[in-house]
Amino acid sequence: MPGEKSDLMEAAVASAVRKQFGRHMVALRRMSDDEIADVATLEQQLFDPPWSADSFRAELHNTVSTTVVLQSDGRIIGYAVVWLIGDEMEIIKIAVAPPFRNQGIASWTLELMLERARRHHVSHVFIHVRRSNASAIHLYEKYGFTTQGKRLDYYAAPREDALLMVAKI
Ligand SMILES: CC(C)(COP(=O)(O)OP(=O)(O)OC[C@H]1O[C@@H](n2cnc3c(N)ncnc32)[C@H](O)[C@@H]1OP(=O)(O)O)[C@@H](O)C(=O)NCCC(=O)NCCS
Numbered sequence: 261m262p263g264e265k266s267d268l269m270e271a272a273v274a275s276a277v278r279k280q281f282g283r284h285m286v287a288l289r290r291m292s293d294d295e296i297a298d299v300a301t302l303e304q305q306l307f308d309p310p311w312s313a314d315s316f317r318a319e320l321h322n323t324v325s326t327t328v329v330l331q332s333d334g335r336i337i338g339y340a341v342v343w344l345i346g347d348e349m350e351i352i353k354i355a356v357a358p359p360f361r362n363q364g365i366a367s368w369t370l371e372l373m374l375e376r377a378r379r380h381h382v383s384h385v386f387i388h389v390r391r392s393n394a395s396a397i398h399l400y401e402k403y404g405f406t407t408q409g410k411r412l413d414y415y416a417a418p419r420e421d422a423l424l425m426v427a428k429i
């Protein structure tokens with residue numbers, strides 16, 4: 261149902277799900293208001309232009325949004341924002357801090373999102389990605405996303421096209 265916020269991901273993030281990645285135990289759970297400052301700081305390092313703290317705060321009150329953090333040893337090491345609207349899901353953001361990359365943490369996060377999509381009988385999952393973002397494109401292709409279109413000059417700083425990638429569930 262549009263905006264419904266209960267399912268596996270919901271249950272998982274309420275109580276946190278955990279997985280070991282190398283020597284790091286990583287927890288995934290719903291973002292709380294007092295974590296927004298740390299998330300916004302990480303966001304500034306990872307995205308240009310970055311979302312503001314207020315943008316993340318708005319997501320916490322957005323009924324179609326599930327906004328989660330990835331945490332290890334008490335530090336925020338990543339986050340994700342996903343919208344579920346009717347039978348469509350859009351992955352708005354997924355990010356992992358550089359020292360924690362290439363260990364499968366984003367893959368695990370994406371798997372949980374796709375599991376959520378299946379539970380909600382989602383037909384399509386959408387994501388926009390910079391066309392130069394090879395690691396993200398590789399990640400999405402690994403999970404069955406294919407490029408369905410291009411959005412010219414979708415991003416600023418630097419100006420760049422987006423690929424619209426879609427996975428059929
Ligand atoms: C994209 C991102 C979330 C991936 O996080 P991650 O935890 O490193 O992802 P994973 O380890 O699960 O998977 C990364 C995959 O990309 C591959 N990869 C890494 N660098 C690559 C490159 N330059 N070209 C192609 N593939 C690459 C890895 O080998 C891995 O694939 P594999 O599982 O087949 O070995 C992370 O790089 C990031 O936060 N980037 C900045 C924010 C961003 O661009 N987010 C996506 C758009 S919203």
